Amino acid sequence: METIILAVVIAVVVLGALGGLLVGGLRRKSPPPPPPAAPDITAPPAEPHVGEEAETPREEPRRTIEEVDLPEGSAPTAVEEPLVPEIELPPIEVPEPTAGRLVRLRARLSRSQNALGKGLLNLLSREHLDEDTWEEIEDTLLTADVGVQPTQELVGRLRERVKVLGTRTPEELRGLLREELLQLVGPDMDRTVRTEPEAGKPGIVMVVGVNGTGKTTTTGKLARVLVADGRSVVLGAADTFRAAAADQLQTWGERVGAHTVRGPEGGDPASVAFDAVKEGKEMGADVVLIDTAGRLHTKTGLMDELGKVKRVVEKHAPLDEVLLVLDATTGQNGLIQARVFAEVVDVTGIVLTKLDGTAKGGIVVAVQRELGVPVKLVGLGEGPDDLAPFEPEAFVDALIGE
Numbered sequence: 555m556e557t558i559i560l561a562v563v564i565a566v567v568v569l570g571a572l573g574g575l576l577v578g579g580l581r582r583k584s585p586p587p588p589p590p591a592a593p594d595i596t597a598p599p600a601e602p603h604v605g606e607e608a609e610t611p612r613e614e615p616r617r618t619i620e621e622v623d624l625p626e627g628s629a630p631t632a633v634e635e636p637l638v639p640e641i642e643l644p645p646i647e648v649p650e651p652t653a654g655r656l657v658r659l660r661a662r663l664s665r666s667q668n669a670l671g672k673g674l675l676n677l678l679s680r681e682h683l684d685e686d687t688w689e690e691i692e693d694t695l696l697t698a699d700v701g702v703q704p705t706q707e708l709v710g711r712l713r714e715r716v717k718v719l720g721t722r723t724p725e726e727l728r729g730l731l732r733e734e735l736l737q738l739v740g741p742d743m744d745r746t747v748r749t750e751p752e753a754g755k756p757g758i759v760m761v762v763g764v765n766g767t768g769k770t771t772t773t774g775k776l777a778r779v780l781v782a783d784g785r786s787v788v789l790g791a792a793d794t795f796r797a798a799a800a801d802q803l804q805t806w807g808e809r810v811g812a813h814t815v816r817g818p819e820g821g822d823p824a825s826v827a828f829d830a831v832k833e834g835k836e837m838g839a840d841v842v843l844i845d846t847a848g849r850l851h852t853k854t855g856l857m858d859e860l861g862k863v864k865r866v867v868e869k870h871a872p873l874d875e876v877l878l879v880l881d882a883t884t885g886q887n888g889l890i891q892a893r894v895f896a897e898v899v900d901v902t903g904i905v906l907t908k909l910d911g912t913a914k915g916g917i918v919v920a921v922q923r924e925l926g927v928p929v930k931l932v933g934l935g936e937g938p939d940d941l942a943p944f945e946p947e948a949f950v951d952a953l954i955g956e
C-alpha cells in the first residue's frame with residue numbers, strides 16, 4: 555500500500571515538473587503577462603533543489619524556470635512584447651501637384667541668387683561703362699560659377715548690344731540682360747525626364763553622384779512627383795553599403811505607396827538594381843527609380859562598379875535616364891565630377907540640388923556646357939516636394955528679379 559502511495563506521489567511530482575517545464579517552454583514563445591513586481595536582479599539565481607520541486611505549488615513553477623533558464627537581461631517585459639503586435643501602416647500621402655512648384659522655385663531662388671542678377675543690372679546701369687565696370691561684370695559672373703568661357707561670351711554680347719543701344723533705360727537693360735542670360739542657359743534644350751513605360755517595360759531611371767549630393771532625397775522626391783502624376787513607381791535601393799541607405803529610400807517610398815526592392819547590406823548593387831527592374835516589370839509598374847551609393851569620382855573601383863550596375867540593368871532594357879546629382883554649392887569641383895561620371899555611365903540629365911542655399915546658380919550654365927547635357931531638375935530644399943523641373947525662363951527671372 556505504502557509503495558502505491560509513494561508511486562502516486564512520485565508520478566504527481568514528475569507530472570507537475572513536466573507540466574511546469576511545458577508551460578515555461580510555451581511561455582517563452584507566447585507573449586508574457588505584465589511582469590510581476592520588479593524582480594530582484596541582485597538576488598542570486600534560484601537553484602532548484604530536489605526537495606523544493608515537490609513543495610513548489612503548480613501555480614508557480616514558471617517563475618522558477620524563467621529565473622533559472624533565461625540568460626541575464628533577456629527577461630521579457632510587457633513593453634518589449636505587446637500581446638498583439640501593432641503594425642502601424644503610415645497613411646499614404648498625396649504629394650503636392652507639380653504645377654505649383656514653379657512659383658516656389660522662383661521665391662527660393664531669388665532669395666539667394668538675386669545678388670547675381672541685381673549686381674549685373676546695377677553695373678550695366680552705370681552711366682559710363684568703362685573697362686573697370688566690364689571687369690566687375692565679368693567678376694560677378696565668375697563668382698556665380700558661370701565659368702570662364704560662357705562669361706566671356708556673355709560680356710562680349712552685352713558690350714556689343716549696349717554700344718548699339720546708346721542711351722539705356724532700366725527696362726531696356728533688364729530686357730537685354732534677360733535675353734542674353736536666357737540664351738546662355740539654353741531655352742531650347744529638351745529637359746523632359748524620360749520615364750515613359752513602353753512595350754511591357756517600365757521607364758528606368760538611375761540616379762548617380764558623389765557622396766551626400768542628395769541622390770536618395772532626389773529619388774524620393776522624384777517618386778512623389780511621378781506618383782502625383784498618376785504613375786506607379788518601384789524603387790531600387792542599390793546603395794547596399796549601409797542598411798540605413800535602403801531604409802532611407804524605403805521610407806520615402808512608403809510615404810507614397812511605392813514598393814522598394816532591396817538586398818542584403820554589403821550585397822551586390824548590380825543585382826539589386828537588376829531585381830528592381832525585374833520586379834517592376836512583373837508588377838507592371840510605370841517607372842523604376844534606382845538609387846545608387848555615393849562615390850567619389852576619383853575612386854576607380856567604385857566607378858567601375860557603377861558602370862557594372864548600368865550594364866547589368868541593361869540586360870533588361872536600356873536605361874531611359876541616368877541622372878547625375880550635383881550639389882550646387884560645391885562649385886567648380888562639380889564640373890570635374892560631372893566629367894568623370896559622364897564618361898562612366900553616359901549621363902542624360904543633371905539634377906542640381908541645394909540651389910536654395912547658394913548664390914552660385916551660374917553652375918547651371920557651366921555644367922551644361924561641360925557635358926552638353928541639360929539640367930532637368932533642381933532641388934530647392936529638404937522638404938518632400940522641394941524638387942522642381944528646371945525652367946530657364948523662371949530661373950532667369952528669379953535671377954534678375956521682376
Ligand SMILES: Nc1nc2c(ncn2[C@@H]2O[C@H](COP(=O)(O)OP(=O)(O)OP(=O)(O)O)[C@@H](O)[C@H]2O)c(=O)[nH]1
Nearest residue numbers: 765766767768769770771848907908933934935936
Ligand atoms: N537645402 C537642401 N538640402 C538638400 C537638397 N537635396 C538634398 N538635401 C539634403 O542633403 C542631405 C543629403 O541628402 P541625401 O539624399 O541623403 O544624399 P545622398 O546623395 O543620397 O547621400 P549618400 O547616399 O550618402 O551619398 C540631406 O540632409 C538632404 O536633406 C536640396 O535641394 N536643398
Ligand SMILES: [Mg+2]
Nearest residue numbers: 769770793799
Ligand atoms: Mg543616398
